[in-house]
Amino acid sequence: MTPVLEARDVVKRYGDAVAVAGVSFEVRPGECYGLLGPNGAGKTTLFKLVTAFARRDGGALTVFGLDPAATPSALKARLGVVGQEDDLDADLDVVSNLRVHGGFFGLGGPALEARIDRLLGFLELGERRHAPIMALSGGMKRRLAIVRALLNAPELLLLDEPTTGLDPQIRHAIWNALRALKAEGLTLLLTTHYMEEAAQLADRVGILERGRLIAEGAPEALVREHLPRFVLELPRSRQPDDAWRELARDVRLTEEHGDRVYLFHDDEGPLRRFQAERAPGGAQLRLASLEDVFLKLTGRSLDA
Ligand SMILES: Nc1ncnc2c1ncn2[C@@H]1O[C@H](COP(=O)(O)OP(=O)(O)OP(=O)(O)O)[C@@H](O)[C@H]1O
Ligand SMILES: [Mg+2]
Known part of the structure; x- marks a missing residue:
């Protein structure tokens, strides 16, 4: 066409x-x-x-x-x-x-x-x-x-x-x-x-x-191509480093930007368990998005 x-x-x-x-x-x-x-x-x-x-x-x-x-x-x-x-x-x-x-x-x-x-x-x-x-x-x-x-x-x-x-x-x-x-x-x-x-x-x-x-x-294909399906987003300042580094051994991808840490995984389970047991308040478990793709590719936020 x-x-x-x-x-x-x-x-x-x-x-x-x-x-x-x-x-x-x-x-x-x-x-x-x-x-x-x-x-x-x-x-x-x-x-x-x-x-x-x-x-x-x-x-x-x-x-x-x-x-x-x-x-x-x-x-x-x-x-x-x-x-x-x-x-x-x-x-x-x-x-x-x-x-x-x-x-x-x-x-x-x-x-x-x-x-x-x-x-x-x-x-x-x-x-x-x-x-x-x-x-x-x-x-x-x-x-x-x-x-x-x-x-x-x-x-x-x-x-x-x-x-x-x-x-x-x-x-x-x-x-x-x-x-x-x-x-x-x-x-x-x-x-x-x-x-x-x-x-x-x-x-x-x-x-x-x-x-x-x-x-x-x-949009969905871009996210799939670049990232695992789920992400747990944590405020770094309130997170004991050891705990997320321990989980990070098990996740497919870890990104750190500014005061946030992003833990990516194809399965929701490990992230949910981590959130329940170890994560501080303010942690958010969600589907990976285009915003995350942009962050991964550029290290910058889309609306910055
Ligand atoms: N008339 C102009 N003279 C000089 N530089 C310009 C001119 N128009 C745009 N630029 C520069 O070109 C670049 C791209 O600008 P553009 O306006 O296309 O961005 P944009 O993606 O539309 O941004 P925004 O989201 O802020 O609208 C910027 O660095 C801008 O400063
Ligand atoms: Mg413009």
Whole structure:
């Protein structure tokens, strides 16, 4: 199947700083691909290359087979973009923001109005259609940005940190909407530094660090590939070293980061016994996650 997006050794520099240092990945039709990475990893820069807001310095990039650097307007009509920063027009109300944006795509009249109504309903903003932008909460602005990005019926929706800073309820509402769009066949490329978001939405994730893709795969497969199934996380300062070192002889992998110790094991049993008998309060037994993969590969936490 021809990929919707194909990046090969893509490079972007700002002066001497390398923001994207040779990234290769592809997004397949109908999938949700998640670019997961901490602040400064290069996520937004990659988006800017895809949407032709920045020029790449090396490598090859195609979206629907077109190079964004060469054919931006032919591409823009097929993309929906939800940027990281709020860029709604504060002088206009909700519906006027949408009408103006629709106008950029040559949309108007009853067809546009029907589409606005449907999408405002879909993202539960129907009662806000005449609200000034200033009167919207952060979560409403985010949902309005998604409505706006969907107006031109895009074939690929790009979302740069769609739920950063939002409360859990709104985050779940946005996840549900994105899942529904995906079920209709829309291809999604999103960035996030919430590993839970990536695990909830993405068919595949690419873990980006300092401009490089350091791991890629289906979330569960990535965790399985890099780590045993269970982890017991202990606060080191409250843990007698001898006790966990004794257990560590029996576990497959021990990681120490900051003031935490992570003991990994394929079976829950030994970890549970250790937790009951030896571990201090505050020890947490859980399934290994993408966050642990990132920690193992980089020694850093995803949200640091
Ligand atoms: N216009 C610019 N001029 C100079 N440096 C830039 C510019 N834009 C980004 N950078 C640098 O490129 C690197 C990648 O930035 P980018 O915004 O792509 O990261 P990000 O993964 O989106 O981070 P965040 O999670 O904070 O949004 C950073 O070191 C950043 O300082
Ligand atoms: Mg960013």
